[in-house]
Amino acid sequence: MFDKTLAELAQGLERGDFSSSELTQAYLQRINALDSRYNSFITVTEEQALAQAKAADEARAAGNAGALCGLPIAHKDLFCTQGVRTSSASKMLDNFVSPYDATIVSRLKNAGTVMLGKLNMDEFAMGSSNESSFYGAVRNPWDAERVPGGSSGGSAAAVAARLTPAATGSDTGGSIRQPAALCGITGLKPTYGRVSRYGMIAFASSLDQAGPMAQTAEDCGMILNAMAGFDPMDSTSAERDMEDFTAALNQPLAGLKIGLPKEYFSEALDAGVAEQVRNAVTEFEKLGATVKEVSLPNTELCIPAYYILAPAEASSNLSRFDGVRYGYRCDNPVDLEDLYKRSRGEGFGAEVKRRIMVGTYALSAGYYDAYYRKAQQIRRMIQQDFINVLNDVDVIMGPTTPHPAFKLGEKSSDPVSMYMEDIFTLSLNLAGLPGISVPCGQTGGLPVGLQIIGNYFAEAKLLNIAHQFQQTTDWHKQIPAGVEV
Amino acid sequence: MEWEVVIGLEIHVQLATKTKIFSGASTAFGAEPNTQACAVDLALPGTLPVFNENALRMAVMFGLAVNAEIGKRSVFERKNYFYPDLPKGYQTTQLAEPIVGPGFVDIETDEGVQRRVRIHHAHLEEDAGKSLHEDFHGMSGIDLNRAGTPLVEIVSEPDMRSSKEAAAYARKIHAIVTTLGICDGNMAEGSMRCDCNVSVRPKGQEELGTRTELKNINSFRFIERAIDTEVARQIDLIEDGGKVVQETRLYDPDKNETRSMRSKEEANDYRYFPCPDLLPVIIDDSYIEAIRETLPELPDARRDRFMSEYSLSEYDAGVLSAYRPQADYYEQVVKQSGDAKLAANWVMGELAKFLNQNDTDIKDSPVSAEQLGGLLVRIKDNTISGNIAKKVFEIMWSKGGSADEIIEAEGLKQVTDTGAIEKIVDEVIANADKQVEQYKAAEPDKRGKMIGFFMGQVMKATGGKANPGAVTGILKQKLDALCD
Missing domain, CATH: 1.10.10.410 (Arc Repressor Mutant, subunit A)
Incomplete structure (x- = not known):
């Protein structure tokens, strides 16, 4: 039964094939039995999960079951969960038990989902390999010697290993889409502002966006239905009418105009990845879509701009972790400066410190104009590139990542090569656009992800396109060797 | 050599919103430490600010009252520095695009010196918490109740030429913000705090001297004394062949001296950048005009009206109009008694004396304007004399009751037979x-x-x-x- 999608499990619950309590118990047992292989969970919340499952069963018996009632889910460990450790995979917050729920956590809770636990990630969501976690690296279920991607590596690995039918993730530069691609699952980064950021531990506020990760586009739509919507607690959340993201999944794709950016298919792209992506595009042509080459001329500027802006915001966002009010505090500080220096020096990992230093430098007096202001200008150029292309085509398609999953440790001593893994994803965060990664093939036994980029607030369309693809392909149904279901 | 003193003021005014500038926690003063600090004020992970529109409205009111341009687009920025009572590690403030642009106020000192003081700009920001360094056995206590209280920081041009002008300017700002009702004006509780930038230069010299900044002065009297002390120090220093160092200094009222806090070299690099958690604040003319409609009569206008309508002297009119609760009180007494001069004498005389002696704000006066007005009616109709009236007032203050009740009960009715x-x-x-x-x-x-x-x-x-x-x-x- 662990091969079932969220939608199929929902049907099972509705038919009474099993109760939420039985389902939850089964997943908890599976996590306990198998997660030592993957290290995808930081915290398993068995007691709360069983209580929530019981409540869901009672709600269903009383006739009050919504679409997600009783379905298990797990949250990336940067979403605050009341009464449960929320660590952001950092030593800094190893002792932090949140007194409140993030907006998306409470929305999913109110929708009746059952939280299995909190998922591993790169420390403070900074990384593309999930190797920077204080709780250890996560292993890719397709090959335990390889990374699952990051920063939502725990989320992607847990779904791929069928330890949870769905998970939440967050995406600042590709942190949902890249691990989804590397683990062979479906992950959606919504438009900036679509999902509330309240209670999501900030990495880079103007880029961060939460989204769903699951086996299928349909499952992602079901979860997004609960996650999305205006939140008065988040000034940057969009005031829009509620949408049903599962309502338009079956629209035919005839006449769909697809743009393929020539910059995305350069020689640096892995040949196997390129082949799978082109095959997928051919599949869309069979479904009635037309394809044309487009250009995003500033693509190569994405990485330098992003690695100014994201660290700049992060350097400020992470200032609150000072050892004063909560979180890690060094032993026996001799004075205030010592308290700050050692608490932060000991509490943060190397990649986090690297980014705080880069960001601090970029914002410093005398450098602001050369770095931060310039990067903001580039950001607007990149955004304009997308707007121009999306005036011409309905969606843009390309590889989610330049390579399939790489080996643990392979890039950890070379940050720039690690940063290059996000070249196709982080431009969307700079532009604020939605994107979905869909499994579209394999190369060398490893999954390949197709990224579909849509216009602002076009999530329903992206889910429709991905769903139609998943009706005619079965890449999303592939299960890693050694993962028994 | 004859020296000229040059002074600019930065005045922090706490806005009288019920809740904080970016959270729903109460701003009331005097609660138990850390009981008025919510998750946002504590800067818990994941929390986000939401801008309190009342703070915006009040800042616009202030801008209109000082003849300023209102920023139709204003942007919150982060000022980054570490301090234990600054929970986020940055203060949310405005820098490049403040809500209030250039404006001015006209001041007059007790000696009759008149001057127009230009306001460079005024911006919205959040207050920090308080660090308490006593009573914790070598540790520091932190109270975050004040963290997130909305402030307007009013930055003047260096237009003042004496400590008296600086104090008169501060009094004028106080009169304006209390008249607008956007600040309770309680300086002892820190509702209005003043930083004074002070420099001296040889009379006639164009170029400004090196300035020092005197931090956190919280009374008009201390503004004068601190500036006088600092001016004397700077002149002595220069005349002895020394140089003024640009630095922040602290005024110690007990010793009546200023001392160095930190020099320019030690100053932080605040790494300002626009706060990505808050949207730019965009307002239009109709918003501004709707607020202009709500503005009360301002102190200068009220002073002029008191002079023409009640035939008060400029001095009396100035004193009575400077603090809105007092001006309102006064006008109520006039209305009740029908005698503007008698009302002025009593409000500025007997009532002020009792308020001072008991350290009471006129808003909390045990004798209401209606009671005092009723008393004056009885002076006017010869029921009691002025001296007996003082006796009645004293009873009114301590025990309450109307003038007629007290006159009756105490048998104080004047003999006119x-x-x-x-x-x-x-x-x-x-x-x-x-x-x-x-x-x-x-x-x-x-x-x-x-x-x-x-x-x-x-x-x-x-x-x-x-x-x-x-x-x-x-x-x-x-x-x-x-x-x-």
């Missing part, structure tokens, strides 16, 4: 042979002064209740009759 007064005057004259002889012997033009003694005796005999006008007339008549 001529027959009764004549009888007492006769008795007094009969028992004062010596004084009568002196009166008779005196030159007629000196006699007026000598009536005082007899007056005192009559008042003593009547418990002060005899109508002084009537007594004077009768005494004069009877004594002069004896002289013929």
